Amino acid sequence: MSLIARLDGSHDEPGMRLAEKVIQLPWTLVLLIGLLAAAGFAMLYSAAHGSMDPWASRQIMRFALGVAMMVVVALVDIRLWLRLAYPFYFLAFASLLAVEVVGFTGMGAQRWIDLGILQLQPSEIMKVAMVLALARYFHGPTLEEVWRPSRLIVPAMIILAPAGLVLKQPDLGTALMLLMVGGAMLFIAGVRLWKFAVVVFAGLSSIPIVWQSLHDYQRDRILTFLDPERDPLGAGYHILxxxxxxxxxxxxxKGFLGGTQSHLNFLPERQTDFIFTMLAEEFGLAGGLGLLGLYFLVLVHGVAIGLTSRNHFGRMLALGLTTNIFLYVFINIAMVMGLIPVVGVPLPLISYGGTAMLAVLFALGLIMSVYVHRETRIPRRDFRAGI
Amino acid sequence: MDRETERYRSLTRRALVLGGVQTGLFGALAARMYYLQVVERERYQVLAEENRINIRLSVPSRGRIVDRFGVPLAVNNQNFRVVLVAEEAGDVEETLDRLSRIVTLTDFERRRALRDIGRRRAFVPVTLVENLGWRQVARLEANAPRLPGISIEVGELRHYPHGPATAHILGHVGAVSESELTGDPVLALPGFRIGKTGVERQLEENLRGEAGASQVEVNALGRVIRELQRDEGTPGADVRLTIDIGLQEYVQDRLRAERSAAAVILDVETGEVFAMASQPSFDPNQFTTGISMDAWNGLVNDPHGPLNNKAITGQYAPGSTFKMLVALAALEEGVIGPGYQAWCPGFLELGNHRFHCWRRGGHGWTALAEAISQSCDVYFYEVSRRIGIEKIAAMAHRFGLGLRTGIDLPGEKEGLMPTRAWKQAALGQPWQPGETLIAAIGQGYVLATPLQLAVMAARIANGRGQVRPRVTLRLGESGDPVADVPPADLGVSEASLALVRDGMVRVTSSPTGTARWAQIDVAGMEMAGKTGTSQVRRISTAERLSGIIRNEDRPWRLRDHALFVAYAPIQTPRYAAAVVVEHGGSGSRTAAPIARDILLECQQRNPARQLVADAGADAGARPAGSGGSAP
Known part of the structure; x- marks a missing residue:
């Protein structure tokens, strides 16, 4: 309480008291988040064949914790987030590096740091940290400056360094997500379109080289995606x-708890990556579209918040994080419907899992902070002086 | 336009483009969802209801077992069995009722089926009846529409065409027990059979093969829609035995008159076992088709042990068949020479104990040849007293007694060749001098299996190597027999062996030989041998004074064991045999005639004929396929 009050102390703005800030929170967005999470609890309950254990009860506790964190994050002054952006990024990068050293192999790849009470996935944190860092970077330059090629060196490093590390783990899905979120942020920052064309062309022409460097299981996944019949009992089996x-x-x-495929264990990982499948099996097209609609409303909120902020950092932050959440949702649902290869990406707020839930709620908290502080103006340069 | 506004406009424009792309992609998701859940719904509903991808292991065909000439001894017959899938049957009881009008279903089978159905998941097939005949199969097929959930599967059933004649060598297969479950997934298949005894067990690894796996889509009716992938697996390898099934059947048949007996014939050069019989026997086919409780109890409780292969598990005091080894020990040690004679007054006194010869009046002055041919006990008492038990035991070991022969069959017993150290360790008592004398006539602690005795005879006849017996034929890649590793050197001088063999020849040839009535009367096929009659009870002094009760007058269980070891032909030995008739009375009267008959039959069949890679000195060697009898 006192921490937030103190952090809140701004001089050049008409100061907002804490109570005012709470009222300013985007409550519709909070409601949407609550609805999504509730759908998640119901599906986890069903995944355990009608039991709160082992998943639903723990997920509810994590969600409660995460929502509290989200509100705190939302109330923290946006300028503090601006100041913390780079340190936070370096922290996330350091922990990603640490995975290479102390991380242990979970689910066939190095992705976890064991902190005792919870296993941390630095790559999930990195997705948020990278958006923060890029928003921080693009807060400064004018459009003409952004057009200068030299201005792209730092953001390219901000994107490529963690993506390279994640790829090395190896976690192809997360690496691609980082690249896509980074690309989207460069796009909204105003980078010239022909530069994207060059990158895309370079990327396509490097496919043969990349193919050589892929792990066998990754090649398998791609090949199986292109032709699921190729391995109907292995990777293709899941999609089928x-x-x-x-x-x-x-x-x-088929009705709540009535999903035969899910409950006869034909469906793999039904509590995590394939939870949307179970929802769509039990609640049909109506349920699936309903969930998609909820996500769509969340994303609309995110974009609207981004466009209403009076500071560029806030705009970039909200739009980048919204894109991030969009990618989670799209990749996951497209995967379980056989539109894209099988990559291990959770469905935000629904899939069982600690880090992903906290990372998503943290991101939503930042979006809310952008909303709460939408009137705050921050100078392009020397913004530190104001704090 | 100031820079900030310019920047904001650009961002707004691009954010809306990005938002539009995202909305479009969400639209694609919605379209895909619509496609899967509305357009393709029926297809996927059918798949969800009916489509199950199963991995089915297919049982590899078990390798056949054939005799040395390729005659099948263990084969796989087709086995038609009725299986039921409960979830397709609907009313299981009713289906079983209908089924029982076509196929006889015993109460036991019915209860077992209901129990299995209760235990397993509803789509797992349960076997109801096995071994259907063609008529039943046809009737079931005709009535298939009225029998939902019932189907006929074809499996394989082990069949032993020669039944009891090969029961002990081949052993049999049976259901896999808990302790036999190893990593091999095929073992967990219902109805899989594993070798339990005999060659079936010994060569399980070779015979089993590797399971095939087929990945199939099956519908809710359990019918295979299509096969996705198939791995045929590897059928088990065929195994070729050294056995000559014709001879084997003859020997088994020849023993049939006896209540309990065993006989072995093997090759003195290669150790290949041509026949190995144990009486009484049983029909192993009972086990594969299901044996009744009564029949099983009858086999298990039979005092004559029909399930045991007495040729390798029966341990008997070798009696006088042991005497050659005592003679060889003494000759090799130089304790006696070729001209040595012992005086036999009918007994020998050692300490204050009198050791009797089987002939009350004694044999008078006796040389080695007569001592063997007339089986004089006192001669061997005297010789053994001079060399002691350790030298005798060492010689006995060289001829395979007291050690496992290493035959490739499970469960072989090692017999017993006592020594001082053995007695101290096993009984905690020191060796008594008198026990050496008892051991010298193959009594007391000495025990040997019929196979060991046959090996002993083979080594005496061979004279050069420690021939090792075996029942599986070693074949090279071309399918020809492979020469065995040369056996370890016997280390006994030919001079000593010649003296002993001379005694063995006289057993059947001399007018005073103990088996003079059992000589083979076909020129060139005569046999040399040695009788043995081993007591199974102690003869008291009082009985000895009043006259020993004749075997025929004693209860069967108290009669002496009758033994005979032999080799033939005398000039160029090729076949060695041992016959043990439990409680047969007398080696010369009971066992020797059996040995004569089986060795004659063996020589006439001449099973060694095709296996001699280099015919060389062997008169019996003939080109493959010529058949017929030996000279």
């Missing part, structure tokens, strides 16, 4: 079973 589960759900679904 997922499609069967989804398709058999029909318009109205």
């Amino acid at each position: 079973q997922s499609k069967i589960a989804l398709g058999s759900g029909g318009v109205w679904g």
Whole structure:
């Protein structure tokens, strides 16, 4: 309380008291988050064949913790986040490096740091930290400055360094997500389109080289994606079973706890990556579109918040984080429907898992902070002087 | 336009473009969802209801076992069995009722089926009846529409065409027990059979093969829609035995008159076992088709142990068949020479104990040849007293007694060749001088299996190497027999062996030989041998004074064991045999005639004929396929 009050002390703005800030919170967005999380609890309850254990109860506790954190994050002055952006990024980068050293292999890849009470996935933190750092970087330069190629060196490093590390773990899905979020932020920052064309062309022409460096399981996944029949009992099996589960759900679904595919264990990882499949099996097209609609409203909120902020940092931050959440949702749902290869990306607020839940709520907290402090003007340069 | 506004406009424009792309992608997700859940719904609903991808292991075909000439001894017959999938049957009881009108279903089978159905998941097939005949299969197929959930599967069933004649060598297969479950997934398949005894067990690894796996899509009716992938697996390898099934059947048949007996014939050069019989026997096919409780109890409780292969598990005091080894020990040690004679007054006194010869009046002055041919006990008492038990035991070991022969069959017993150290360790008592005398006539602690005795005879006849017995044929890549590793040197001088063999020849040839009535009367096929009659009870002094009760007058269990070891032909030995008839009375009267008959039959069949890679000195060697009898 006192911490927030102190952090709140701004001089050049009409000071907002804490109570005012709380009222300023985007409550519709909070409601949408609550609805999504509740759907997640219901699906975890169903995934455990109608039991709170082992997933739903723990997920609820994590969500409660995460929401508290989200509100705190939302109330922290946006300028503090601006100041903390680079330190936070370096911290995340350091912990990503640490994974290479102390991280242990979970799910066939090095992705975790064990902190005793929870296993931390630095790559999840990095997704938020990278957006913060890029927003911080693009707060300064004018559009003409952004157009200068020399101005792209630092952001390129901000994006490529963690992406390279994550790729080395190896976690192809997360690496691609970092690249896409970074690219999206460069796009909204105003980088010239022909530069994207060059990068895309270079990327396409490097495919043969990249192909050589891929792990066998990654090649398998891509090949299986292109032709799922290739391995109907291995990787393709998951997608096939997922499609069967989804398709058999029909318009109205098989009813809560009634998903035969899910409950007969035909569906792999039904509490994490494939939880959308179970939802769509039990609640049908109606449930699936309903969930998609909720996410869409969240994203609309994010974009609207980004466009209403009076400071560029806030705009970049909100739009970048919204894109990040969009990618989570899109990649996950597209994967379980067989539109893209199988990559281990959770469904935000729904999938079981600690770090992902906290990372998403942290990101949403930042978006809310942008909203709460939308009237705050921050000078392009020498913004430190004001604090 | 100030820079800030310019920047904001650009951002807004691009943010809206990005938002539009995202909205478009969400639209794609919605479209895909619509496609899967509305357009393709029926297809996926059918798949969800009916489509199950199963991995089915297919049982590898078990390798056949054939005799040395390729005659099948263990084969796989087709086995038609009725299986039921409970979830397809609907009313299981009713289906079983209908089924029982076509196929007889015992109460036991019915209860077992219901129990299995209760235990397993509803889509797992449960076997109801096995070994259907063609008529039943046809009737079931015709009635298939009225029998939902019932199907007929074809499996393999082990069959032993020669039944009891090969029961002990081949052993049999049976259901896998908990302790036999190893990593091999095929073992966990319902109805899989594993070798339990005999060659089936010994060569399980070779015979089993590797399971195939087929990945299939099956519908809710359990029918395979399509096969996705198939790995045929590897059928088990065929195994070729050294056995000559014709001879084997003859020997088994020849023993049939006896209540309990065993016989072995092997090659004195290669150790290949041509026949190995144990009486009484049993039909191993009972086990594969299901044996009744009564029949099983009958086999298990039979005092004559039909399930045991007495040729390798029966341990008997070798009696006088042991005497050659005592003679060889003494000759090799130089304790006696070729001209040595012992005086036999009918007994020998050692300390204050009198050791009797089987002939009350004694044999008078006796040389080695007569001592063997007339089986004079006192001669061997005297000789053994001079050399002691340790030298005798060492010689006995060289001829395979007291040690496992290493035959490739499970469960072989090692017999017993006592020494001082053994007695101290096993009984905690010092060796008594008198026990050396008892051991010298193959009594007391000495025990040997019929196979060991046959090996002993083979080594005496061979004279050069420590021939090792075996029942599986070693074949090279071309399919020809492979020469065995040369056996360890026997280390006994030919001069000593010649003296002993001379005694063995006289057993059957001399007018005073103990088996003079059992000589083979075909020129060139005569056999040399040695009788043995081993007591199974102690003869008291009182009985000895009043006259020993004749075997025929004693209860069967108290009669002496009858033994005979032999080799033939005398000039160029090729076959060695041992016969043990439990409680047969007398080696010369009971065992020797059996040995004569089986060795004659063996020589006439001449099973060694095709296996001699280099015909060389062997008169019996013939080109492959010529068949017929030996000279």
